[in-house]
Amino acid sequence: MENICTGLSLPLIKTPFKINRAMKLTCALLFSAAMGLSAAGNAQTMRVNIQVKNVATSQVLSEIEKQTDYLFVYNKKEVDLNRKTSVDAVNQTTAEVLSQLFEGTDIVFAIEGENIMLMKKGEAGDNPSAHHATQQSKQITGVVVDQNGIPVIGANVVVKGTTNGTITDMDGKFSLEVPENATLEITYIGYTSEVVRVGGKNTLDITLREDNQALDEVVVVAFGTQKKSNLTASVATVDTKELMNRPVANVSQALQGVSPGLNVVASNEGGALNSTPSINIRGTGSIGEGSSSAPLVLIDGIEGDMNLINTQDIESISVLKDAGASAIYGSRAAFGVILITTKKGKAGKTTVNYNNNFRWSTPTTLPSFLDGYSFNQYFNEAAANAGLGAQYTPEVMEKTKLFMEGKLQYATEYDENGIWKKNLDSWGNTEWFGVYYKDWSFSQEHNLSISGGTEKINYYLSSNIQDLGSDQNYGNEDFKRYTFNAKINAKPFKWMDINANVKFSRKDYQAPSYQMDLVYYHSMPRRRPSNPVYTPDGQFNKESQLNEMDHGGMYTEDMDVLYQQVQLVLNPIDAWKIYVESNFRVDRIEKHTDVQLILERKEDGSYFAMDRDDGYGGRSFVKEETARTNYINPNVYTQYNKSFDSGHSFSVMAGFQAEVNKYKQIYAQRDGIISPEIPTLGNTTSTTAYEMGSELYEWATVGFFGRVNYDYKGKYLAEVNYRYDGSSRFNKEQRWNSFPSVSAAWNMAREPFMEDYTDLVNNLKIRASYGNLGNQATDDIYPFYSAMELGMGTGNWLLNGAKPNIAQPATPISPLLTWETVTSYNLGLDFGLFNNRLTGSYEYFWRYTNDMVAPGEEIPNTAGVTSPYTNNARMRTTGWDLSIGWRDVLDSGFNYGVNLVLSDNKSKILEYPNATKTIFDADGNVRYYEGAMLGEIWGFEVIDLARTEEQMQEHLASLPNGGQDALGSNWAAGDVMYADINNDGKIDGGQGVVGNSGDRKVIGNNTPRYNFGLTLNAAYKGFDISLFFQGTMKRDVWLTGLYFWGADNGYWQSTALKETMDYFRPADTDSYFGPNVDGYLPRPLLSGDAKNKEESTMYLQNAAYMRLKNLQIGYTFPHEWLHKVNVTNLRLFMSVDNLFTISGLKADAFDPEVLDGYASGSGKAAPLKTTISCGLNITL
Template sequence: MNAGDYLNKLLSCKIFKLMRNVLLLIFITAFQAYADNSYSQNTKLSLALNNVKVVDVLEEIQNKSEFYFLFNAKLIDVERRVSISMDDKKISEMLTSLFSGTGVNFIVYDKQIILTQSDIKSLPAEMQQQKITGIVIDKDGVPIPGVTIKVTGTTQGALTDANGKYSIEVPQGSTSLTFSFIGMETQEISIGALTEINVTMAESSINMEELVVVGYGVQKKINLTGSVASVSANTLEGRPISNIGQALQGVVPNLNVSVSNGSPNSLPSFNIRGGTSFTSSGFVTGSPLILVDGIQMDINLLNPEDIDNISVLKDASSAAIYGARAAYGVMLVTTKKGNKAEKARITYNSSFQWNSPTATPDLLDNYTIQDAENKSYPLRNESIPSNSLARLDSISAYNADPQNVAPYYIFGGNVNWRANTDVYGMAVRKISPMQKHNLSLSGGSAKSNYYGSIGYQAQDGLYKINTDKSNRYNAMLNVNSEVSKWFSIEMKSSYNYFQYSEPVSPAGKGGWWTAMSQEPTRNINMPLKTPDYSPAGVMYTDNILSFMDYGSSNKLSKENLVLGVSPVITPLKGWRIKGDFSVNSYNYGRKVVVPELSRIEFNFTNPTIAHTSPSYVQVYRDRSRQFTLNTYTDYALTYNKHDITALVGFNQEWNIMDGLDSKGENILTPSIPYISQTSGNKYIIDSGEEISLRGVFYRFTYSYDGKYLFESNGRYDGTSKFPKNDRFKFFPSFSVAWRVSKESFAQPIAPVVNDLKLRFSYGSLGNQNVANYLYVPTYSTVPLENFLLNGQRPVGVTAPGLVSPTLTWESARTIDFGVDITLFKRLDLTFDWYNRTTSDILVDSDKFPAVLGTSAPTKNSGELKTIGWELIAKWRDGLQNGLNYNITFTLSDYQTSVTTFDGNPNLLLSTLYAGQKMGEIWGYETIGTFQTQDDIDAAPSQSQIDGGKWYPGDIQYKDLNGDGTIGSGLGTVNDPGDRKVIGNSTPRFQFGLNMNASYKGFDLNLFFQGVGKRDFWINNQLHWGLIANTNATGTWEVYNNSWTPDRTDAFYPAYKNKGANILQQTKYLQNAAYIRLKNITLGYTLPKKLTQVLNIEQLRVFVSTYNIWSHSKLPAIFDPEILTADYPMIKSVALGLQVSF
C-alpha cells in the first residue's frame, strides 16, 4: 500500500469523517460571526452553460459576482458535467438546481458559500448545541416575563423568567432566534458567534394601529372614545351555523341575539342594550341599523364566509352620525376583499352537518292519560263514570293485542279512538342533514384587488312528513381599483336568494307542535275499515300527521340584489372625497295552498273537512327598492402633538315599496293549485308606500399627544314619516377620553398597567322606526264582509282614525362611562356603564267615548329608561412548547322601566304603567298544598279565584293584604289584591366564554354562552297536562310528582283539572338560568411540506359541534334558550374542509 492509498483509507474512516465535520462547523461558525446575509438575499444572476464541468459553473459564478466557494474537491465531485440555463435567479436557486440529487449541501453566508456532504447533519446532538443567554426588556427598560424565544424555523424554545432573563440551547448551524410576545413586535436576531443576546422589544404596530370600522370610516382602536365592539372573521368561520346570528350569540356583551327556534326558516333578531321603546300593548326591543359595506340589508341572508369584520356601535356618540336610523345602535358589516399585489387565491370551504332536537317531550301514553283522568274523580270526591272505566278497559284491550284489535271502538254511535300512537316520534326526525359549500377567488395587482365568491347552503328541518327545508344561494363580487394617484373606485355587488317550504299548520289546531303532542290515541295508519270491515271511504283520520301528509304547502322566497359604486378622490395628502351610490332590490314571495282534507273524526259515514274548508290558494308579493346616495369628505392633519380629523357629508335615501295579496277559494283540481283554478270567492289587494330620508352629518376628532381625546358626531335629519313642519331635527353627540397610562405619574406602574383609558360620552338620537303615514288619515278595507248584499259578500270600508298634526321623532339620549385597561401585556379589560332615556314615545292619546266610531290619535308622550353595564376580559398567552391560547369572557346586564305613560291613568296591571320594569311577573305567594279539609276550612277563602270547592291536594295561597280572602283586588298597582311582583323574565347577566388554542397545526375552540338570572312562568298545557286541560296530553315529569293521598310531599298539586292550582305563583316559577356549550371546533392544518406536494397552499379539516351540551333547572321539554315547547332548537355535529390553492 503506497502512502497515497493509506492516506485515502485513513481519511475515509469514521473518526476522520467526524473530525473533518467538526472542523468544518468551526470554520462555518467563524464566518457566521461576521456574516451579513443581505448580499446573498439581494443578488440575482443569469447563466447559460452547456455540457461543462461543475467547477466551471462555480468559476463562472465567481466571475459574475462577489461570491466565492469553499469545498473539499475529494469530497465534492466538481468534475461532473452539467448544463444550466437560468435567468435572474438567486444563488440559492441556482445551487439547488446544480446539486439536485447529488447529496451535496451548501451553506450561504453572504458572499461565502461552503459546499458539504449531506452526512454533516449526522453529528451527535451533544456536539451541535451551544448555550445562549440574555435578557428581554421593553422600551422603558422594564424586564418582560413570559417572552417566547425560539430557534427560528424549529419548535425548540424557551421563556423569559420573572426578571426577563432566559437561557436556551441552540443547535450549531442555527442562524437566528425569534422573540415573540403578545402585543409586541416579533423580532428575529442573528446568532453569529454570540453567546449573549439582549433584546429590547417595541410595542406592536399592529396592536397600536388596530383599526375599527366606524361610521363612514375607520379609527385606531386605541383612539376610540365611544363604546364600540369588533368581531373578526375568525369568530365566524368553521362553525356549524346556518346564519350569522347564531355565531354572534354571547360574543359581544349586550348584543342580544334572539333565536326563536331551530327551524330552517327561523331567523335571529338583534337588539343592542335592551329595551328601546314601547307601545300600549308592551315593551319593544328594537333592532339596530345593520349596514353591509355601507348598504342597509338583511344580515340573515348573508353568507357568513363572506364576512371579514363586524363593528357594533353601542352608545349614542358612536351611532349619532347615522341619525334617525340608529336610535337602537348600529352594526357595521364589512365583507372580504382581496389584497393588492397578491396572486390569485382559490379557497373552497365545505361542511356536512347533522342536526337533532335539543329537547323532546316525555309524553304520557294512552293508558296513563285515561287512568289519570279516572283517578282525578276521587280527588274531587266524585265517582268514576262508567264510560271512563269502559274506555280504560278498551285501551287495555288494544294495548294487549294491537295487531288484531282495532284502534277504535264505537260508543254512542261515534268513533272513539284508543290507539297508542307516538305522534311526536312519527312526526319528528331524530337527525336531519345540512350542507354548506363556498368557493371564493381573491387576489390583486399592484393597483387593484378583487374578491368573488359563490355559496350554497341546504338545510332540512325536523318534520319527517313533507319535510320543511330551506336553500340559500349567495354570490358576491368586490373590486377596488386605483385608477391614478388621486382617483380610485370601489365596486361591490351581491346576490342572495333564500327559499323555504313546509306543510301548512291547520287553523284551530294550535300549531304543529301543540297538536302533535296532544293526540296519541288517534290512529295514523290508513286506510281504515268500518265496523263491518267495508272501506271507510277516506284515507285519513283526524290526526295532525294527516294534515302534514295530504298535500298542503307554504312556500316562500326572498331575493336580494345589491349594487354599489364608490368613487374616491384624494386631492391632497390627508384629504379624501368619497361618494357612495347603491341600489338594494328586495323581493319577497309566498304561496300558500290548502286543499280540503276529508277525514274521519267521530263518524265513519260523515267524514269531516273542518279546518280545511273552504280550500284556498293565497299568493303574496312584496317588493322594495332602496336607493342610497352618500357624499362625504374627510381631512386628517397632524401638527406636532396635535392630531385632527374632520368629516362632513350628505345622505339621501329613497325607499319605494309595493305589495300584492290575492286569494281564491274552492280549488277545482288540487294538482293545479292556482287562483285561476278556484271557483269560490276571490280577492286581490295591492299596496304601495314611498319613504325618503335626508340628512347632513359630521364628525370631528382631536387628540393631543395621544393622551387627551375628543370626538363629536352629529346629524341633522329629516324623514317623510312625519308632518312637514316636524320632519327635521338635529341630533348631536360628544365623547372624551383620557389615556391615563401616558401620564408621567403613571410610569411607575407601567410594567403592570400597560394601558389605561377613561371614557365618557353623551349623545341624542332620533327614532324614525315607526309606522308610515301616521299623520295621514287613511281608510282601510275588509276584502269580504261576513254578510250578503245583493247576493254577494261586499267589500267593507272602515272610517279613518284620528291623527295628530304634530307627530315627531322619538328621542334616545344616552350617557356612557367606560374604561379600557391592559395589564401585564396580556389581559385586556373593557367596562361600560350606560343610562339611556327614550322620550317622546308614540302612544295612544287620551281615551275617547266609543260612540266616536274610530280610534284615538297617536301622540308623543311616553318615556322609558334603560340602565345597564357590560364587561369584556381578554387574556392572550403562549407556552414554551409552542401552545398559544386566548380566552375572552363577556358579561352584561340591563334593566328597562317605564317612567312616563299617559295611556293607563288607573295603573291597571293588564297593560303598561308608569314605574313598571320590563319583564315583570305578577303572581301569588304560595304557602303550600292543602293536606286536609281542616287546613282548607282554617285558611282564608280562595273562592274569588275559583268559586268551586277546594280539596286536599290543591294549592294554598298567602293572604298578602290581610283581608281574609285570596283575590286579585282591582287589578291595579295600588290594589293588586294578594298578588305581587314575584319575578322577572328579562335575561340578566348574559355571558359568553370563548377559548381558543393552537399547537403545531391543531386548533381548538370552545365557546360557552348563557344567562345568569331569569325567571320563567310555564303557561303550557303540554307540561301541565290534565291540570290545565282535560284534552292535554301531559308529561311524566308532572304526573309522577303530583299530589296523592299517599304522596303528600309531592311538588305538584293533585293531578286533576283545576286551573286555579296553577295561577302564576312563587312555587312553580322556574329558574331559567342556563349555561350552554355553543360550540366545540377541533381543526388540523396539514404541514406545508405535505400540501405543497399537491400544489395546495393550505388544507384544514375540522370537526365541530353546536349546542351539544347545556345545563339548566327547567323541565326537560323546554330548551332554556327559547323557553317554549314549540319547534325545538337544534344541536349539531359537523365535519368540514377548508382548502386554498
C-alpha cells in the same frame, strides 16, 4: 406589480395599522421560498426589455414587475433603492438584468417561481466572527411558529449580543452554530421579541406572540375606520374566527354571546327551519307603539339582512352601542348599529379557498307521551278530580291493555256510521313525538372563494350553498340558501379608487301549508296515544294530521335579494378624500299557498271531506302573493386629516345621505282546485270564493352629517358628531330634527409617568360619551293622514237590492306626533396589561328614551273612535358591559386563551298614560305604568300545596272574610294555598291597581339579566380546541299551557307527558300511579278551573341557564407537508352546538333559551337543535 412586503427582517418597524394576517403569511411565504433557492430558476426563461439611464434602482425593479409576474421582497435598510443606475437590456432574462443591476454591490438575489428575494451577501448565518468564537460551540436546530401553530417564515434568530444569526426557512425552521449556554433572541415584525436560553438543548420549539401595540387594530366605524386605541365611544368588535365553522343557520345565531350588550333572542318559532332570532343592543330600547328596538344593520354600508349573507364572507363586525358611536347615522340608529364588512381581494397571487360543513341535528328538548294505558288513566283521574265522568270507558281501557300486550292486532274499528273510531273510542299506544320527528336530520353547506389581484386592481369572488334538512318525518319541508358575492377594487390613477360590490342571495323555503302559524308544533300535545298512525285499511288516521302534512297542500316562499354598490374615492391631495357612493337593493319575495281537499274512505268505500285543525276542512284554494322592495341610498361625504409635528392630529368629515324605499305587494286567492297536481289560480273553478288585494307605500329620509376628531399623541382624544335628519313619516312641521354627540378619552398609558411601566401597562384608557338620537317610532308609514276605512256593509239591509259600501269613522291623529328621542350617557375603561396578554373593557351606561308613542287620553265610547297616539311616555335603561380576556403562549409552543363577556341592563318606566296605575289589561297582560320596572311579573305568594284535606280546611278557616273564593271553589288536598299578605282575611287581587292590589305583588321579572359568553381555546402543534359557553344568570318566567300543567283546560287543552307526572297524589289514593304526597304540580283538573294556575311564587320558574353552545376540535396540517402538494392551508374540524344545558327550570319540556312570546312561553315553539358537524377548510 409593486412591492407588497418590505422590511421583513426589521422587528423594530412599527406600523400604524394592523397588518392583515393573510397578507403577513403571504409575505412570509414569498420571503422563505426565495431564501432557499439560487437565481437559476424561472428567471432563465422570463425575458424583459429595459433601456434606462441614470434612474433610481427602484424604477428598474418596478419595470421588471410590470413586464413580468415577479414580485420583489427586500429589506429597505439593506437595499439602496435610490442608487442611480443604467440598464440596457433587450430581450434579456430577468436574471441577466438583475446581475447587471447589482453588479459591484453586496446585494444578491434568489428566485422561486414568481418571487424574487433581494439580500446582502453572507446574511444567513455566514458571519465569520461567529465561526471563530473562543469558547466551545455546538449546532442547534429549531422551529418558530405563531400562536396558531403556523410557521413564522423569515424570523431573525440571533445569538444575543453578537451578529451571529440566521433566518427561518419556509417551514419556520432554522439551524445555527452557537456557543454553549448561549441566549437567542428571535424577532419578527408584528410580533414581540422572544429571548430563549439554549442551555443543554439541541432542539428548540419557539412560539411568537403578536405585538398588539405594534399591530394596532383597525376598527370599522361610521363612514370610515379608526384605530382601536383611538376610539372614544362605545364600539365593540366581534372576533370573526368565532363565526367560522359553526353549524349555525345564519349570522344572528353565531353572534349570540360573543359581544357584551349584544343580545340575541330566539324567535317565537324557536328552532323552526325558517326562523331567525331577534337582536337588540343593551336591552329593550322602546315600548312605544309600533317602535322597534332592533339595531340598524349595515352590510358594506348598505342596510340589509345579515341572515342572508354567508358567514365565510365576513371580514369584520363592529357593534356601535352608544350615541357617541352611532349618532352620525341619525334616525336609523336609535338603538345601535351593527357594521358588517365583507372580504375583499388583496394584491398577490390568486388564492382559492373551499370549506364545507356537514351537520346532523336532533332536538335539544322533546317531551314524551305516557304510554296509551297510562295516558288514559291520567285523563280519567283528572276528570274525576274535576267532578266529571270517566273520559275513557272500561271497555276502551281493557282493549288498550290487550293491544299493548299484543293480543289485539288493530287499535280501531268502524263505528255505526262506517267511520274509523278515534280519540276516546280507540285503543292505540302511539308515541307521537317519535312518529313526527326524526332522530337526526342532515344538513350541509359549501363555500368557495377566489381572490387575488395587483396593486392596480384586485377581486374577491365567493359563492355559498346551504341546504338545511327538516327534522320532520312527514311533509316535504326544505330550506335552501344560495349566495354570491363579487368585489372589484380598482385604482386607475393614484388619486382615484373605484370599488364595486355585487351581492346576491336567494332563499327557498317550502313546508306543508298545514304547518303555517305554528299549527304543526301547536297540535302535537293534542295528539292522543289511543289513535294509531294508520287505520286497518292503510289510511292515515284522521287524528294524526299526517294526511294534511303529506297531501294537504304546500306553502313555498322564494326570496331574492340583490345588492349593487359602487363607490368612487377621489384623493385630490394628500390627506383629503372625497367619497361618492351609490347603493341599491332590490328585494323580491314570492309566496304560494295551496290547501288541498283531504278525503277519508268509509266502510262502504265512499269518501267524505275530512275536517282539518286549521279550519280549511272541506275546501281547497290557491293563494299567490308577490312583493318587491326597491331601496336606494346615495351617500356623498368628504374627509380631511391633518397631523402636526407637535403631535396634534385632526380629522374632519362632512357629508350627505338619503334613503328612498318603495314597496309594492299584490295577492290573489281563489277556491276550487281542479287538479291537485297543478295548484295554480287558473286551475280553480270558483266564481264567488275569491279575493285579491294590493299594498303600495314608500318612505324616505334625508340627512346631513359631520364629524370632527382630535388626537394628541394618542393620549388625549375627542370626537364630535352632528346629524340633521328629515323623515317622510311625520308632518312637515315635525319632520326635521338634529342629533349631536360628543365623546372624549384619556389614555394614561401614553403619559410620561407611565414610561417605566410599559411592560406592565400597555393600554389604560378612560372614555366618556354623550349623545342624542331620534327614532321613527311608528310603524305606520303615513301616521299624519287620517283615513276612513271603506268596506261592504255587514248589516241585514239592502240599498237598491245590494249591500252598500260604507265608510268607518277615521281614527283621530295627533298633528304633533314626532320623533322618539334617545339620550345616552356612557363611561368606559379599556385596559391592556402584561404585554396585552390581559385585555378588557368595562362600561356603564344610562339611556333615556323620551317622547315614546303611547295612547292618548281616553275618549268616551260614545265618540265611536279611539284616542290618537301621542308622544307621552318615557323610559330609563341603565346597565353595564364587561369584556375581559387572557391569552398566552408557553415556551413549549402551547397557546391558550380565555375570554369572558358579561352584560346587564334594566329599564324603568318614568312616564306612561295609565293614571290609575292599573296592573292588568282586559287580556290579563301586565300594563305599563309610571314607576314600573320593565318585565315585572305580578302574582300571589304561595304557602304550599295542601298535602292533606285537613291542611286545606285549616287554611280556609284562617281566611274568615271570603277564603280563596275570589280565585275558585271546591278547594281540596292537592290545591294551592295562597298567602294573605295584606291580612284582610281573604285572597284576592284587590282593585287591581298599584297600591290596592290585594294579595298580589311583584314576584319576579322576566328581563334576562347578566347575559354572558365564555370562550376557552387552546392550540398546540396543529391541534386546536375551543369551548364556548353562553347563558343568562338571572331571569324569572311564568310558563303556561298544557306542556307545563298537563291537564290545563278541558280534553283538547290537556295532555299527559312524562314531564308533567310529578303532581300531587294523596297518601290514601287509589290512583293508578300511586301516592305522591310531595308532588310539585297541583292535582290535575280536566276543566277550565284556573284556580291553581294563578301567577304565583310556587310555580314561578328560574330561567337562568348555562349552555355549552359550541365545542370545536380541529387539526391544521403542517405547512411543510402541504407545500409538497401545493396547498397553502388545510384544516379538518369537528364541532358540536348545544351539547348540554344546565338550567334552573323545573319544567323539562321547555328550553330556557326559547321563552319569549306566547308560543315559547307555553312550550309550543319548535325546539332548538343539538348539532354535530364536521368539515374541512382548504386554501390553494
